[in-house]
Amino acid sequence: MASNYKEFRMSVGGRDVIIETGKYAEQANGACVVRCGETAVMVSACMSATPREGMDFFPLQVDYEEKMYAVGKIPGSFKRREGRASDKAILTARLIDRPLRPLFPKGLFNDVVIVAQAVSVEPDITPEPLAMIGSSVALAISDIPWAGPTGSVVVGLVDGKYVINPDFEQRQKSTIHLNLAGTKDAILMIEAGADEVSNEEMVGAIMFGHKEISKICSFIEDVIVPAVGKPKKEMELYHVPAELDAAVRAFASDKIDWAIDTFDRKEREDRQAQAEAETLEHFAEIYPENKREIMDSLYYLTKEKVRAKIFDKGVRPDGRGLKDVRPIWCEAHVLPRVHGSAVFTRGQTQTLTTCTLDMMSAAQKLEGLDEETAKRYMHQYNFPGYCTGEAKALRSPGRREIGHGALAERALIPVLPSEESFPYAIRVVNDILSSNGSSSMASVCGSTMALMDAGVPIKAPVAGVAMGLIKNQETGEFRVMTDIQGLEDFLGDMDFKVAGTQKGITAIQMDIKIKGISEEIMHAAIEQANEGRQFILSKMLECIPAVRPELSKYAPRIISFKIDPEKIGDVVGKQGKVINSIIAETGTKIDIEDDGTVCIASYGDPEAAYRAKAIVESIVHDPEVGDMFIGNVVRVLSRVGAFVEFAPGKDGMIHISRMSNKRIEQVEDVLNVGDTVKVEIIKIGEKGIDFKLLEKLS
Numbered sequence: 001m002a003s004n005y006k007e008f009r010m011s012v013g014g015r016d017v018i019i020e021t022g023k024y025a026e027q028a029n030g031a032c033v034v035r036c037g038e039t040a041v042m043v044s045a046c047m048s049a050t051p052r053e054g055m056d057f058f059p060l061q062v063d064y065e066e067k068m069y070a071v072g073k074i075p076g077s078f079k080r081r082e083g084r085a086s087d088k089a090i091l092t093a094r095l096i097d098r099p100l101r102p103l104f105p106k107g108l109f110n111d112v113v114i115v116a117q118a119v120s121v122e123p124d125i126t127p128e129p130l131a132m133i134g135s136s137v138a139l140a141i142s143d144i145p146w147a148g149p150t151g152s153v154v155v156g157l158v159d160g161k162y163v164i165n166p167d168f169e170q171r172q173k174s175t176i177h178l179n180l181a182g183t184k185d186a187i188l189m190i191e192a193g194a195d196e197v198s199n200e201e202m203v204g205a206i207m208f209g210h211k212e213i214s215k216i217c218s219f220i221e222d223v224i225v226p227a228v229g230k231p232k233k234e235m236e237l238y239h240v241p242a243e244l245d246a247a248v249r250a251f252a253s254d255k256i257d258w259a260i261d262t263f264d265r266k267e268r269e270d271r272q273a274q275a276e277a278e279t280l281e282h283f284a285e286i287y288p289e290n291k292r293e294i295m296d297s298l299y300y301l302t303k304e305k306v307r308a309k310i311f312d313k314g315v316r317p318d319g320r321g322l323k324d325v326r327p328i329w330c331e332a333h334v335l336p337r338v339h340g341s342a343v344f345t346r347g348q349t350q351t352l353t354t355c356t357l358d359m360m361s362a363a364q365k366l367e368g369l370d371e372e373t374a375k376r377y378m379h380q381y382n383f384p385g386y387c388t389g390e391a392k393a394l395r396s397p398g399r400r401e402i403g404h405g406a407l408a409e410r411a412l413i414p415v416l417p418s419e420e421s422f423p424y425a426i427r428v429v430n431d432i433l434s435s436n437g438s439s440s441m442a443s444v445c446g447s448t449m450a451l452m453d454a455g456v457p458i459k460a461p462v463a464g465v466a467m468g469l470i471k472n473q474e475t476g477e478f479r480v481m482t483d484i485q486g487l488e489d490f491l492g493d494m495d496f497k498v499a500g501t502q503k504g505i506t507a508i509q510m511d512i513k514i515k516g517i518s519e520e521i522m523h524a525a526i527e528q529a530n531e532g533r534q535f536i537l538s539k540m541l542e543c544i545p546a547v548r549p550e551l552s553k554y555a556p557r558i559i560s561f562k563i564d565p566e567k568i569g570d571v572v573g574k575q576g577k578v579i580n581s582i583i584a585e586t587g588t589k590i591d592i593e594d595d596g597t598v599c600i601a602s603y604g605d606p607e608a609a610y611r612a613k614a615i616v617e618s619i620v621h622d623p624e625v626g627d628m629f630i631g632n633v634v635r636v637l638s639r640v641g642a643f644v645e646f647a648p649g650k651d652g653m654i655h656i657s658r659m660s661n662k663r664i665e666q667v668e669d670v671l672n673v674g675d676t677v678k679v680e681i682i683k684i685g686e687k688g689i690d691f692k693l694l695e696k697l698s
Helices: 087-103 128-141 168-173 199-228 242-259 265-283 291-313 399-415 439-454 486-491 519-543 565-572 574-586 606-620
Strands: 006-012 015-021 030-036 039-051 060-066 110-120 151-158 161-164 176-182 187-197 328-332 340-346 349-358 377-382 425-434 463-471 478-482 494-500 505-512 557-562 588-592 597-602 628-637 641-647 650-655 676-685 688-696
Touching (some): 006 199, 015 128, 087 110, 087 128, 087 505, 110 128, 128 151, 128 176, 128 199, 151 199, 161 199, 187 199, 187 494, 199 519, 242 265, 242 291, 265 291, 291 463, 291 478, 291 486, 328 439, 328 519, 340 439, 340 519, 349 439, 377 399, 399 425, 399 439, 399 494, 399 505, 425 439, 439 463, 439 519, 463 486, 478 519, 494 519, 557 606, 565 574, 565 588, 565 606, 574 588, 574 606, 597 606, 606 641, 628 650, 650 676
Parallel strands (some): 060 110, 377 425
Antiparallel strands (some): 006 015, 030 039, 151 161, 151 176, 176 187, 187 505, 328 340, 340 349, 557 597, 588 597, 628 641, 628 676
């Protein structure tokens, strides 16, 4: 055992959480293992010795790794090792990153890398909140400058009661799934999905979770750090020299006032570019080596003036009041061959959304640490360079795109029809055509309209809106803004996204740049978001008032029903002969699950699925005396009788004596191979089924 090994034990949500330090990854600046039950996460924090050259933002990198050995699995990839991080792992890394980032000192440009590895996982105890706690501990005990600690929990609402870090069964029942992080005194990060819950229920969940977070922070700060924490490094942080800053402000103050004194974005950007060029030219000889510092000084000056205008006068950069939503226009069914499509435009943010329907076999296959193996609803978000006017080549989705797609997906899942009532895999794609703030919330709106256009019977339409915040750090006064655009997000203190129906909230995401927000701010933001959301919903419903009564003619018609699982082999047949013959005959696609669920899809001919269903049902039906069938003669024995196939792979015989009321010499006088006949079962014996001929049809 390592000589500096320490073990700390605290209670989180009624379960013991054990934090181990000094035993593993000792060369990292800070490291720990966090255990709860049989779940264990190893977390390390490292910082480079020197700042990264030329950086103008803090280079924090957070990685969360799902080790498949943690649940006793070998990866299914060709190389049989973990490859590119799954979407869920990327989303977890974002959850870890967001509450940590605001607490690093301004002007720190050294690389900081946090690595969290889930190394053992039991289904009832998810590793994500433990990874978030571990990242806080690793940073708190390291010598890396950081204003933590933070705490993190998951909050559920089960049978009307809030639950901290719910187990698997509780997660299935919960109407809220809330990831929450914060300091002892304030909330830093919110990521939530919900089943149309009220504002009061959501705020209640947040405040309930924050009480537990405060306990976690106190334990880290009062128990762990004094025992094993390293002294924080004294860092030389980047800052704009005071003399230069004062000179730039004196010269450029009036120019910036002029630059932002317009509500037209293009004119404002042109004026800002002119003010920057004149300022750089003026100081070119005075401060020839300080272009970066001059530009930073102009940025902070502009930020202060825009914020003051909003805070003191309630006037935003585009002239709106604090609660005003940008102009909205939208259209549905813009792509005739697509199953469902819509364009949603709010100000200069615009998304084209498409909806595609297919069989459940088209659902996304998943390989991860939890029990989920397939995803029926797939929501994807694309952000090409042209949407911001950039000449940038297309690339695969990054962490931001995956995060925005997941947020929109989370907002819509509560209103989707059940698989039993609507047995379709659903893919929704958001292509952002133009972006100036809140494209993820525009995606929620456009996706709702595309689903409705496709005829997906959603329970209620969903809209989303992004809220912003300007807070005076000295007085605590604040202003909340509805439907923020890019500049307000860039210069503001918060991006608080709320999505929901007319009835309640379905998703929340909060990113923050200051050291937390209070309950008062949260109440104000959620209430104001509700007003904005209802207005946006009304605009959407003017365009498409209800779900289309029928699916697109290009969408497959899918019917689903159950058969006895023991009869699956009869339907499939030897080497798939029976099912392939049904597919060939009807032109359908057929999927059969192990539990006996049969899904049949027809493309172009809606009746084909029902013909295929009738054939399947005839195969699995246990014949009884008196049953009547229509079938084809498949074999003839001249002096004995004719064999009739009444279902694929099933036949019975009509004895020659039961073909007519008159005596016949040979079967061919009445029936031949290929004839279609109507028959009735008169006997079921050990040797097979006996028919009586009722009618020769062809």
